[in-house]
Amino acid sequence: MNVPVTFVERAHRGIGNRSTAAGEVGARRMMSHRIAASADYPAMEEMRDQARRIRLYALGHLDELLARFSDEVEGAGGHVHFAADADEAIAYIRKVAEETNVRRIVKSKSMVTEEIHLNAALEAHDLEVVETDLGEFIIQLSGDTPSHIIAPVMHKTRQDVGELFSEKLGIEYTDDPTELNNVARHHLREIFLSADMGISGCNVAIAESGSIVLVTNEGNGRLTTSAPRIHVAVMGMERIVPTLSDAAVILEVLARSATGQRLSVYTNIVTGARRPGDPDGPEEFHVVILDNGRSRVLAGDAAEVLACIRCGACLNVCPVYREAGGHAYGFTYSGPIGAVITPSLMGLAEWHDLPYASSLCGACLDACPVRIDLPGLLLKLRRDAVSEGLGPDGLEGALKWFTRLATNPGMWRGATRAGGWSAKLIARQGWIKSLPGRGSAWTDYRDLPAPAAKPFHARWKERQRES
Amino acid sequence: MPKVQLFVTCLVDSFFPEVGEAVVAVLERHGCTVEFPFDQTCCGQPAFNVGYHDQARAMAEHTIKVLDGTDGTIVVPSGSCADMMINHSPELFQPDDPIHAAAARVARRVKEFSSFLVDDLGITDAGASCEGRTATYHPSCHGFRNLGIRQQPETLLDNVAGLERVELPDAETCCGFGGLFSVEMPELSASIMSTKLTNVEASGADLLVGVDVSCLMHLAGGLRRRSREIEVKHIAEVLAEETRT
Known part of the structure; x- marks a missing residue:
């Protein structure tokens, strides 16, 4: 089977197929939840403006905010590692695992670890890695990749999951969501209790306190960060905000834009490792701050894309995403934000067709809680592609x-x-x-x-x- | 009598001259003196949207030079071309380039046709009639999102005698045209179009109306492969159709 290398080739696989149809249903549902949640919150537009200001401020003061964050993390007994690229991030996490005799690792959902293909890299060194977010767990069991930033298995039906669980976990087939949930919960609980290391992402990092904020709906985030001996948080260097109240503004718009919830079921603010007298928590806390192309983006004229808070709202409204499916984008990030961020981070040489994967309808800009001018950024990337001789053929x-x-x-x-x-x-x-x-x-x-x-x-x- | 300059757009010039004639008829009926700068061609949007700024700049410069010496509002029967001329053409030129200032002058004078009628002339009833027809309106993206054009054409349609306007389900979703996107990624474009056409059919309308012939030619071409029962028209054609006395 040929491996599709262009967006168009990958999209052709997606158009009209069952997975894409399932994904479209999910995307439309999330879109209507966002619209309802926004309508239900009179301050939404003002909060969007505030969130945008906070994110742009952070991007303009990244060096000082990250320095402060780093000091605070270390002050709270944690360790900070700045990783220039995927290899450095992986090497550091491996080193920590080796030094602390880690065998089994649990992970909560993190797109940045998808970006650096962390699981495969750790597994190649005989570390067992188990995803604990239900969606990511399903992705891992099926050897698939996420098709949506916040709902990684939106392209699968409950029947797909029933078949997968019966094949991989040896249960009798059921497509009842509650039963399937229970199966996964039971299976994962055992693994949590025996895991040596927990790896999490980071939705927001708070400079003034050295805290990381994690939002989940399943509670797997707090188990990942508290049950194992070692906690490693991986964050893109742009995740930072100055203060706790800034983080609160981001949270006001994040869940509403993502799932239409006022707040995710669990919001965990993690600061440092276990202190003397704490009943639980990890012995060691590490934060890996990843660059991986972000400094270069920050210095260019598409820096605004780094204001993204990873809510997925732009995917849900995008007609191209809905018809082509998330896998068409060929990388961790899909939809309009993927079409901008993948070529920005990874380079146009390999990804010059992604900026063209849009009708420039502008629905993404309308939906973005921090009002990132995605159509404008797509136009800039197209301009850059053309000036590098990488415009569309013919x-x-x-x-x-x-x-x-x-x-x-x-x-x-x-x-x-x-x-x-x-x-x-x-x-x-x-x-x-x-x-x-x-x-x-x-x-x-x-x-x-x-x-x-x-x-x-x-x-x-x-x-x-x-x- | 307000004098207006008609920038008819390249698609209307070459594919839909009847739309241009309808625009002229409606404007003249409402007391405008219409002039047509004869050397006009294309605003440059097709090249701009795919990243070919050198080509876009050359076309924008030509357009600006043709229009800058004229006076009156520049009426454009297209939301997306108006958006190009208002929001993008000036930024194609360095601030110290004299063309930049000319582009900004032109940009300030550009107005999409239906919003010119409603916002500038204060016309909500164009005096047209269209007996026994049911129409639905598709708000093309650039005009709708970047210029706020939606309520103006809908109001004009609501006041056409004998015409019932019905809502288009999921109206604000793109039709899939997207300029050269329609031929660069034709399968996706058609797939998005198909969803739009299903909604057009579900609306119960026998007439699909818009303010951009570009999206409309894509939708009309697609509709012909599904059914011949729904007619597609630019709003100027509806407003010009029959005059009530």
Whole structure:
């Protein structure tokens, strides 16, 4: 089987298939939950503005905020490691695991660890890694990848999960969600109790206290961060905000935009390792702060994308995401934010087609709680792709030809008239059903109206003459 | 009598001259003197949206030079071309480039056709009639999201005698056209279109109306492969159709 390398090839696999349809149902449901939750919260628009200000402030003061955060984490008995890239992050986590005799690792949901392919890297060194977020657990069992930033298995039905659990966990087939939940909970509880290390992501990091904030709906986040001996939090370097009250503003818009909840079921604020007298908590607390291309993005003119709070609202409203499915984006982050952040972080050389995976309809900008100008950023990335010679195949010649006509009115008028005459040869009742070559990209899916025999400017001239 | 400059758009010029004529008819009926800067071509949006700024800049510069010497509101029968001219053309030029200032002058004068009627001329009833028809309105994305155009065309349609306007389910979702997206990713474009057309059919309308011929040509072309029962028209054609006395 060929591995699809372009967005279009991957999208073709998604269009019309059962997984994409399941994902679309989920995306639309989450979208309507967000709209209802926003309508139910009079301060929503103001909170969005505030959240945007906080995020942009943080991006403008990243160095000092991260320095403060780092000091506070260490002051609370934790360790901070700045990782320039995936390899450095992985090497550090492996070193910690080795030094503390870790065999079994539990993880709570984290997109940044997906970004660096952490699981595979740890498993390659004989570490057992178990995802404990139900969605991520299903992804791991099935050898799949997430199709949505916050609902990783939105593309699977409960029947899919029933079949998977019966095959992998040896249970009798059921597609009852409550029973399936119980199976996973039972299975994971044993693993939690015997895990040596917990790896979490970080929804928000608070500079003033060195805390990390985790939101979950399943409680697996607090088990991951408190039951094992060692806790490692991995965060993108842009996750930081200055204060606890800033974090509170982010939380006001995060769950509402993500799932339509006022707040996630669990919000955990984790500060440092276990202190003397604490009843529980890890012996060691490590924070890995990952760059992996973010500094470069921050220095460019698409830095605004780093304001993202990973709510997934832009995915849910995106017609391209809904029709193509999350896997079409080929990397951890999907939808409009993926189309911007993947090429920004990983480079246009490999990902130059992603910025074109949008009709530029702007629904993402409307939905984004921190009002990131995603259509504007897609346009900038397209500009950059073209200037690096990575524009869409075969477009440049056609556009140069079109530009020549459009900047030469006499030629333009001649061409429009010629178009009208030649269309008469292939049009029937004013419509063209089939075009050869690249024109078939239109006529394979819709009829094309024939260019007018007499263009507007010619009609105008006639009218002038008559009057 | 307000003087207006008609920027008809490249698609109307070459594919839908009747839309341009309808725009002229409606504007003149409401007391406008319409001028047509004859050397106009394309605003440059097709190139801009796919990242070809050199080409977009050349076309935008031509458009700006053709329009800058004229006076009056520049009426454009397209939300997305108006959006290009208002929000993007100026930024294609360095601030110290004289074209930048000209682009900004032009941008301030540009107005989409239906919003010109309602917002500038204060017309909510264009005096048209369209007996026995049921219409639904698709708010094309750039006009709707970037210029706030929706209530104006809907009001105009609501006041067409004999025309019933019904809501388009999920109206604010893109139709899948997206300019060159429609031919660069045609299968996706068509897949999004199909959802839109299902909603158009579900609306119960026999007439689909919009303010952008680009989205409408995509939808009309798609509709022809499904059924021939729904007609597609630019709002100017509806407003020009028959005059009530």
